[in-house]
Amino acid sequence: MKGKKFSLKYLISVFFTLSFLANTFAAGDTLTISGNVRNAYSKAPVAAAQITVANHPFSSTTDENGNFNIKVTSTSAILIVKAFDYQEREIAVRGRKDVTINLYSNKFSNLFDDKATLNGEKRSSQLPTSNRNVANLDVAQPLTVDDLISNGLGGEVRGISRSGQAGVGSSLFIRGLNSINANAQPLYVIDGVIWNNLFDAESIHKGFYSNPLFDIDPSDIESVTVLKDGNSIYGSKASNGVILINTKRGKDMTTTIDLKAFYGWNEKPKTIPVMGADQYRTYLSEMLGTIEGVSVSAVERLDFLNNDSNRPSYSKYHNNTDWEDEVYQTGSTQNYHLNVNGGDEKALYNFSLGYTGNDGAIKSIDMNRINTRFNADINLASWLKLGWNVGFTNIQRYLLDDGVDERTSLTYLSKIKAPFLSPYSYTTTGLITQVYDSGDEFGVSNPSALVENSINKMKQYRFNIGVNPQFILNKNFKLETMFDYSLNKTKEDFLAPRNGMAPYYHLSENGTTLGVIYDYVSSQAMRDLAIFDDSRLTYSNKAGNSTIDAYLGWRYMMNQYEADFIQGHNGGENATKVGDATDFRTILGANNTTKYISTYAAADYAYAGKYLLSVAASMDASSNFGSKTEGGFKLFGTNWGFFPSVNAGWLISAEEFMQSASFINLLKLRAGYSVTGNDGIQNYAQNAYFTSIQFLGKLNGYVLSNLANPKLQWETTYRSSVGLDLSIFDDRLSVSADLYDSKTKDLLMMKQLPEHTGLDYYWGNDGEMSNKGFEASAYVKVLNVNKVRFDVSASIGKYKNEITNLSGQEYLTDIYGAEILTRKGSAAGVFYGYKTDGVYSTSQEAAADGLKILEQNGSFTNFGAGDVKFVDVYGDGIINEKDKVIIGDPNPDFYGSFSGKLAIGNLSLSALFTYSYGNDIYNYNRAMLEAGSNLHNQSSAMLTRWTAEGQQTSSPKAMYGDPMGNSRFSDRWIEDGSYLKIKSIQLSYELPVKPKFLTGITVWGSCNNVWTWTKYTGTDPEVSAGNSVLYQGIDNGLLPSTRSYYVGVKISL
């Protein structure tokens, strides 16, 4: 609290001081600099290059000899040089009167550019913060922007692909993990408007995430900027970082038309191999023999074990079906995009129309997206401009469940389904029909029938309209507001058809059988309505060597999220809608309204382009905050959180004393401190509320379901960082590195209530967490010879997350059979389970250890030969929860990406690698396929299962029901998730022949997910089971990103 008061006091003072200073600066004397601009390789002069001075209106153009003269106001001025076909450069004058500037081809990546900031675009060198742009938005086939970020900023934003389904995108984590239970995903600000990232919205299609960012076609995007610090004007929403996405707007009055198209093929994924028909038959007979009460003779009489080919049932049970062939296919993706940009003096506009289609690598899964966007900027008067954004996206999908699910997930069914069965049914005389078989006697559905009969749709549309009037009050002041209305609607339908799905028992909450389910139908409608307004008064002034940009703003946001879910069972063979289903109906829903107000102020001050200071502060109020929060302060009848930040930069390379160090082109030190928040509080958690129940299914009632916690507030992250930007050897090598240290306090936790309240938990603020880490990136122009250019870039990120305080409590969270431990001294998300030490080879060996388990009825059972040898950590001879320890950590030691690009004339070849090292994965998929506890087919690894006394193996014996818990959550399922992946290789060629009506044609081809080096035995080590921190490193068997090939063309008119 003391620190906060200190910051607040000084930030306010600084703001007013800067305003005063900016108005009192007098224009200084000017100097004239002369120089020459030339090609870095050939040294040939570059004519018509534009030279401007950062933060000042002076400009110049080179003559045919590449010479120019330009005025500057300071010996530390920065010259910005731009020329056609060349990379931009920034040159620090450093007291020189004559400069020579080498320019590189624009085949290289830009080091210097205009970056989107929270106050318009600014030169990257003039920023005291770490703002990272995603480069190369132009020719790319990722369907969604989060994949672009994940690929483009691998070491600075940790991105984990959600799955291989088209458009589901990636979970992104910036600077460690800044929450445990609340939203840990970045704040997305699209064209100045905050989008609800719906991080915890659940689809009725298992394994699917309706990614809001998929509503934007990447081809519509002008820039993507990741703000890792200095973002306190987004106060209580900013602690996970802010990603600014700006869509394309009208640039100039020349009309340009771009057409893009690509087509691609997606391969079937690599999968875990499973047992063949005969192997499975052997396994099955062994397994059946372990079922209590089933005699050997009864097992032998079973049709599927009888090899008498004269029996009518023989043909039904003697197939050799590769169920993967029934499920997987070669998928395809196509994308077409038209963009028109132009305008006149009155208005500039950008219009786009796009279509994306995808046939998934899983049969019957497809996706169609149509999107259109119209952005315009209208000059209504010299004092009034009007910005206009309209976007519409319509997405339709056919989906099937994904991940581990024995009833409706095709990918999982293809592994566990008996290979000796056929997709088709047989007559009683043993003749095959063309009718799909229903679920089998092992309780496994028929994936082929599900492909044929399921009706699993998702329709979604988003419409948004935004207006941005800007009032130019005078040369210094501008008043503008950004108002946006958006509606995001999704309708999902799901049918688990009777013809295909294996029946199963419907169990009550306490495990008793309620009946049999033969089919079920679900439907969910989701509606997210958002109204947003961001109004601000901006002030900018340039006087002498001082530049100030300040603004004062007010932001309001209202989100109304409504979800209605209904499910019914046993509608019969012709059931298609919930109304058809008669049994076990369930109706659930949410209707959450959140409102948010923020008042913010910020000022960016630069002196002589080398001393940079940025201060910002916001005060936020939200309907999700309690009425008596301990943090913040009370004003206007409500509680406000206060979030200040200060960042400073020193562009050392602009100093005169750096004249002698001419090999250093850019050297900037940055440092900052910020306080930001996370308001991802479960809606209404601060209120006492009642939920409705149906007493006996008839009478509506209310029961108290939550206690009010008026102290409930945001999580607060205090982060300090220092950074360095360095570019040397004529900008051939550049490095950017940041160190950060953050502490998050008041973590949102579910806290236990005493029993006498009648409730279990409430949401409260408790605990602290720290993140320490660094990020570094480097870029090298390796080769610049004639028409051959080769550059390499690399990035690395590392964080160390630690929960530093939990008020003496610790928490276990069950996710897919795993237990995730939240404990002081550990990182968030660590796996907590049993250690193992192989498998008992002999009874004697087991007896010597004498380990046992406590049965539910209080008796003990000893481990025997073929059982897993669990480590008795507690040492009492009983394997129970006392023996659990931390067995894995999903957080990597480091991660990142590197890439290279070779350009030979108009031909360029680029490759992108991503990597992660030191992260553990819980292979839940394998845990199910090697459990050896039921009648499902298992992975080939089970061929080495223990079967005989004395056998040395790492796979325990198969026992129905797994009475000894051999398959329990243990280090058997924890694997090293380190990997190095060739994410993409792309070849593009800019055609030299240009008809008159064209300005350019580029054709390209690429291969994605080319190869992965990893010890991980699952299908893809780049995996997580959800967006939340605690779901990281869990492989639920979702469809991985598969190798894909694309060809595309871009035509510019």
Add this chain to the structure above:
Amino acid sequence: MNKFIKSSLALLTGLFSLTMVSCSDMLDTDSNKLLLEKDHGMGSINDTLYSMAGILSKLQPLADRYVLQGEIRADLMSTTEKADVYLQEMNSYNYSLPDNPYRNTKDYYAVINNCNYVIHNIDTTTVISNNMANRRYYVAAKTIRAWTYFQLGLGYNNVKWYDKPIIEVGDINNYTEMDLESIISVLIADLAPHKDENQADLGEISGYPSVKSFYPIKLMLGDLYLTRASINNSKGDYEMAATMYMEQINKQYYYLDNDYNCGLVMNKLGFTGAKKPNNWINLHKPSRNNNEIIGSIVNSDVYGYQSQIYAMNDSLEIIPTPNSIKYFDDQVYYGEMYVTDEVPAYYVGYYRTTGDYTGDIRKYDGLISTKEDKDDYKKIHKYTVRLFTESYEVESDEEDGESEKVSNSYFICPITRQSMIYLRYAEAVNGLGKPNLAMAVLKHGLSNTNIADKSIVPNHEKEVVYTTDENGVIQENIYLPSYMQLSLPSFADGYVSGVHMRGCGDADKDTTYVIKDFTHYLATEDLDAEGNPIMIPAPNTAEYSNIIAECKDDSIAYVNNLIFVEHALETSYEGNRFFDLYRFAKRYKSISGKHRNDNFFGDVMATKVSNVTLNAGMFLDENKWFIPEDNKMINVEDFK
């Protein structure tokens, strides 16, 4: 934060918020899926009904707790090795596991806090059709709260009493800890002023009359008074208990209908060996017309909490103890028949023609018995008939407007039945020193005719005033206290049954089922140790009075034991046995004289035949009777 900062921030905010009346209004949110407490004013009668339905739903998990904690901790039911370890802990009175769910009291307080909300917020002045419409729900909530606190006390001997709802996290420490004895007095004081309020009723829900979901306040008060009387042997409390029970009996015209009696088929030669069709078991079947069940908790198979008792019984996780079966076997069935139209004959016990049925016939209705599967003999038939299925038409939500047939099944857990009330009434009047009146409840049935019959209820158990009329004839004027005055419908008198008659035939004719003659102390034919006859003391001597008093005590103790046995015969496995045992144990501790027993509880429990043998001595410490509470560890499942 100093003034400068605050005023600066005020300035910043003020620029953009001048139009705001209040930011808190701008941030105000609602939901139509949740009912925020601030919006739940309990302003309408519907709010009251919704809240009551909520309370009833929260009661559902307590049904199983009531049965298991009430029976496993007593002598009539035990666990088997198939039961989970937690229930086995309860069976052995040895609680060592910290996460034993039976040590968790949250479900009880969920009911209590929801009741508190209603009690605290309901508008009892609401008038609809000249009725104070909400008052009955106010009282119903108080009664349910009292029942729940009472169960908590019986379970844990420790309650956290609070009568204002806990709405905020900051309120969670506003309570007073009490033991069972203390909370009883608090509850009596809380309920007594409202004892005459009408019964709450939400109408028929899925075919089941919801009125049965509300425990009548007078029965609650009767139970509380009876328990307190057992603790302190207070005649006043016994009288209040008897009065409460009788007022409720009279209010609802409860009577034990002999239609429910079960028995054996007889012909003129005696027993045929056949059992009469299941009559007694019918009183456990939930149906609209079953008046026997007064209060119950209803669980649905789909909605809310589903009872596990059925499944636990079916899988033999819980079984009747041999003790309980012995209670049945030890009874004498007394059958009356007529050899000719005029000459009655009586058949008892071994006179039966076959050995299939012995003792109390309720055993064969209450337990399943098939010859093929001896395990079935251990199953409790009562539980299997508690299932109630209701089919009804619902209008489809589709446009065609067609209706669909939907069926829901419910499992009923009776909390109180008419016979239970009569038995507790008998307990109360026996405590008041009226063993013959109490015996009448068991043997003859309680009716005005039987009470008036001096051979059944002698005058010394009534208030008799002798007067002389104008002819000089001495008149006997009998004044009955209110708790001895029944207002049965006239037709019922002839059909009233004694509780014991429900399974033991014509017990009213049974000459062995009588209060023993303890007056032999006064007999002259007896000889003392020296061979001299024992002399009758003179009636007006202290010695005579002492002997009479001792005889009376013997009679009371004798009847007390019969009642204790009858509780087992009539209500075994229904959840009340621990409560019965508690009362009787406390009663034997509270009385003086030769019938005092400081460890009745231990004596009973030591005889319990189970896979665990309990030591009677351990129960000398009353704390051992109860379940130790446990503040369990945190295990948060699947929150993200």
